[in-house]
Amino acid sequence: MxxxxxxxxxxxxxxxxxxxxxxxxxxxxxxxxxxxxxxxxxxxxxxxxxxxxxxxxxxxxxxxxxxxxxxxxHPVLTGTEAARNRSKDGAVKLLTRFTRADGAPLGSAETVHIPSTKSGRAATLCVSTQVGCPVGCPFCASGLGGLERNLSKAEILEQFVRGLAIGKIARTVVMGMGEPLFNLPALIPALDVVRAEMGLGARSITVSTVGFPARLEKLARTRPRFQLAISLHTPFDAQRAELVPLMAETPVEEVLLAGDHWFRATGREITYEYVLLGGHNDTEDHARALVDRLRGRRCTVNLIPYNPVPGDRFHRPRRGGPEQFREALEAGGLVATVRWSKGLDADAACGQLRRRVATV
Missing domain, CATH: 1.10.150.530 (DNA polymerase; domain 1)
Structure with a gap:
């Protein structure tokens, strides 16, 4: 199933x-x-x-x-705040534990309120769609325990209102725990409320997926009201099967063709996310191959230096490596940015969210 x-x-x-x-x-x-x-x-x-x-x-x-x-x-919330971690850079990570009315546990999800780098600007909120994650990327903490269940519309919205209670929100990224395309029946109605009643426009909402072609092509026909990011992480099929196990049978080119179809159907460019794993996918060969894959496509490459996850085998790129990789992409005609994640010291950075028992 x-x-x-x-x-x-x-x-x-x-x-x-x-x-x-x-x-x-x-x-x-x-x-x-x-x-x-x-x-x-x-x-x-x-x-x-x-x-x-x-x-x-x-x-x-x-x-x-x-x-x-x-x-x-009709209680406003169904979850309880189990933990709150505040980073030195201002990022706040909430662990919300959900239960039934009789107290039966329904698992936990993490949400991150990320302050703007510009003074006076409202924050970005990173929200989750599932308890755990089915994708199994070995460099990401969210999938370490597998998938427990989908979050409901109310549980997704609870993350938004808890985030708003911390501070104003100008943008949201649906790239916390889980694969959003596996929970669209709850996510889409929740985002409808976010647009209509919280005032975030479609261009202020980004949904991140590992890129299932058939699902993306079907979704593009519904005139989705959000921006799309696809987690690519490598231009090579064999390596992507290792880094994104759930997509092992899907060639990279099929994912990119689905992105092309999305752009034609919606008029919105794709952002391809690429976590830089030191010595694994950040070599000159990777940069050249990525340029070959994406040349001529309307897109942006978002480079994310790896954020440590205890117990895995990966490490951060060498000093200066992310900028050199970006320069190589730009020399090949691509648009690329480097995004250093906030919240690293609070385990709130990209790839560090996970299902766990925490104490306040």
Whole structure:
């Protein structure tokens, strides 16, 4: 069974339905059923999606009785903050533990609030779509324990409102734990809310995938309202089978052709992500082969120096290596950038998110 073929996690008839699972119309109906007014429903959603208010106690413009009834019937959140790590550079990583109403564990997910490098600018929020990850990249902590389950729409949105509670968000990247294309039935409705009620435009939302051609071609026909990043990591088929095991049977060229189709269908250029693993995929031969693969294609290459994961066999590129690799790509006519991840000292950098038991 594919991850996106998983049945939705069953909602127990006695289990409260969280506010984040309700549409604006359903929120209005729920509020009316409890004796509230239409403007109360609108106020509730503004509190949550515009201000990052995480519980009804903070919504003091609502009648006390309504707040109490809503907390029992439609709690804002279903998870609890299990840990918060703050990096010296300002990045904040949240570990949210999800449970059923009866306390049964449903696993954990990590979210990172990444401050802008420019003073006064709002942050980027990195969110997860699954508990664990099925892809199994050996240099990424997220897949070390495999895949446990998909997150629900409400659980994805909970990451957004928890992030908003930390500080304003200008951009989001769906490149935390999990493979987003395996959880589109929950992700797409969540992103609809992010656009409509949190004010992030389609160009401020990036979804990152390892690039399943058939899924991408089907998705491109739906006029998706987000930017696309494809994690490539090498121009060579045999090495990609090692670095991206779930794509072992898919040639690199098929992934690139799916990217070409995406651009023709949507008019939006692809960003190809490339984690630089010192001595593995950052050689001159790799740069030349990557230029050959991408020459003439409308795209940007985002080079990400490897961030250490305890226990694996990889290491960071040598000093100056990322810039030299970028220069080699640019000399071949490509557009390339180097992105040094924030949050390294808090295990919050790209590739370091993982499912684990943590203490506050």
């Amino acid at each position: 594919n991850a996106d073929d998983e049945p939705e996690r069953a909602q127990d008839d006695e289990e409260p339905r969280p506010l984040l699972d309700l549409s604006p119309e359903e929120t209005a109906a729920a509020v009316a059923e409890l004796g509230g007014r239409a403007f109360h429903a609108r106020s509730i959603r503004r509190h949550v999606f515009e201000r990052g208010v995480l519980d009804y106690d903070g919504m003091t413009d609502l009648p006390a009785g309504l707040r109490e009834a809503l907390a029992e019937r």
